[in-house]
Amino acid sequence: MFCVAPSELETIMNVPKGGLVLFSANSNSSCMELSKKIAERLGVEMGKVQVYQEPNRETRVQIQESVRGKDVFIIQTISKDVNTTVMELLIMVYACKTSCAKSIIGVIPYFPYSKQCKMRKRGSIVSKLLASMMCKAGLTHLITMDLHQKEIQGFFNIPVDNLRASPFLLQYIQEEIPDYRNAVIVAKSPASAKRAQSFAERLRLGIAVIHGEAQDAESDLVDGRHSPPTVKNIAAIHPSLEIPMLIPKEKPPITVVGDVGGRIAIIVDDIIDDVDSFLAAAETLKERGAYKIFVMATHGLLSSDAPRLIEESAIDEVVVTNTIPHEIQKLQCPKIKTVDISMILSEAIRRIHNGESMSYLFRNIGLDD
Numbered sequence: 001m002f003c004v005a006p007s008e009l010e011t012i013m014n015v016p017k018g019g020l021v022l023f024s025a026n027s028n029s030s031c032m033e034l035s036k037k038i039a040e041r042l043g044v045e046m047g048k049v050q051v052y053q054e055p056n057r058e059t060r061v062q063i064q065e066s067v068r069g070k071d072v073f074i075i076q077t078i079s080k081d082v083n084t085t086v087m088e089l090l091i092m093v094y095a096c097k098t099s100c101a102k103s104i105i106g107v108i109p110y111f112p113y114s115k116q117c118k119m120r121k122r123g124s125i126v127s128k129l130l131a132s133m134m135c136k137a138g139l140t141h142l143i144t145m146d147l148h149q150k151e152i153q154g155f156f157n158i159p160v161d162n163l164r165a166s167p168f169l170l171q172y173i174q175e176e177i178p179d180y181r182n183a184v185i186v187a188k189s190p191a192s193a194k195r196a197q198s199f200a201e202r203l204r205l206g207i208a209v210i211h212g213e214a215q216d217a218e219s220d221l222v223d224g225r226h227s228p229p230t231v232k233n234i235a236a237i238h239p240s241l242e243i244p245m246l247i248p249k250e251k252p253p254i255t256v257v258g259d260v261g262g263r264i265a266i267i268v269d270d271i272i273d274d275v276d277s278f279l280a281a282a283e284t285l286k287e288r289g290a291y292k293i294f295v296m297a298t299h300g301l302l303s304s305d306a307p308r309l310i311e312e313s314a315i316d317e318v319v320v321t322n323t324i325p326h327e328i329q330k331l332q333c334p335k336i337k338t339v340d341i342s343m344i345l346s347e348a349i350r351r352i353h354n355g356e357s358m359s360y361l362f363r364n365i366g367l368d369d
Contacts, residue, residue, distance in 0.1 A: 024049075212255050
């Protein structure tokens with residue numbers, strides 16, 4: 001009979017050393033699929049915990065095993081009830097902190113409120129608030145994926161590993177789109193051009209940019225830094241001083257910079273939620289001669305009636321990762337496909353727990369990626 005020493009067996013099976021606890025902070029069972037896949041890849045059991053809502057809608061967390069002196073990894077995928085999800089995470093982090101966990105690492109593939117990362121007139125930077133709450137609750141490290149803006153990492157005073165889903169999406173393009181060499185990577189707005197350029201350079205394809213779409217909520221026009229005084233009272237500032245007014249932007253006609261005629265158009269972005277801009281881009285590309293249209297995004301929020309709109313649109317396929325559960329949306333729209341990213345999350349967990357370098361997971365990633 002062939003025998004293997006425990007240390008050798010651990011190396012062969014790539015099983016993390018003792019002292020690791022894996023929790024899912026979701027009370028919604030549909031949000032636990034990613035946690036189960038990560039646990040299966042690591043070869044560990046999910047930690048025993050109860051997360052539920054009281055009749056008065058308060059969130060209660062009961063950890064049912066010892067976490068003293070252990071590395072605790074809390075996986076939280078974002079459900080449709082975002083605020084409840086955030087409270088589940090904060091309460092569980094604080095519960096682990098008060099139970100003397102050695103370290104508490106949040107695994108949050110999609111960081112909520114990431115679009116609210118800039119000042120909007122008299123609004124607030126909610127991403128900064130959420131980061132402060134997580135750190136205050138006791139989080140010691142964060143693993144996330146494709147932050148809406150990379151600068152969000154600066155809101156934390158703890159280490160943040162912002163992993164990339166692009167290798168999995170690129171692999172999907174190469175393996176599942178037979179004629180991808182005849183494709184062109186499309187940015188649906190100039191703001192998405194850097195991401196499109198990154199995909200195009202790695203696939204050795206051309207790039208196209210759609211310009212002139214309707215102004216969205218993230219434009220500079222709603223940025224508080226550009227809001228002029230409501231009353232032009234020069235004397236109140238200085239008798240001889242006149243502040244020059246900002247010239248308002250004028251939306252140009254929709255144009256496509258780049259050739260898409262007779263090509264497969266692959267629109268890339270980080271988030272697909274409200275699909276109106278994607279539908280408008282698809283119609284424009286069809287008019288310019290694209291014969292197939294794919295949409296690739298990391299986070300598939302697909303809110304409201306997005307599945308129905310996609311099903312009725314000119315888009316042939318929408319490919320998203322499983323950072324956010326969307327099984328219901330897939331039943332409503334067969335065009336939605338899923339790419340599993342549990343492999344990179346489980347490897348990140350293993351490396352952090354074993355004190356190994358994370359640089360391997362960021363190889364070939366530039367500052368603009």
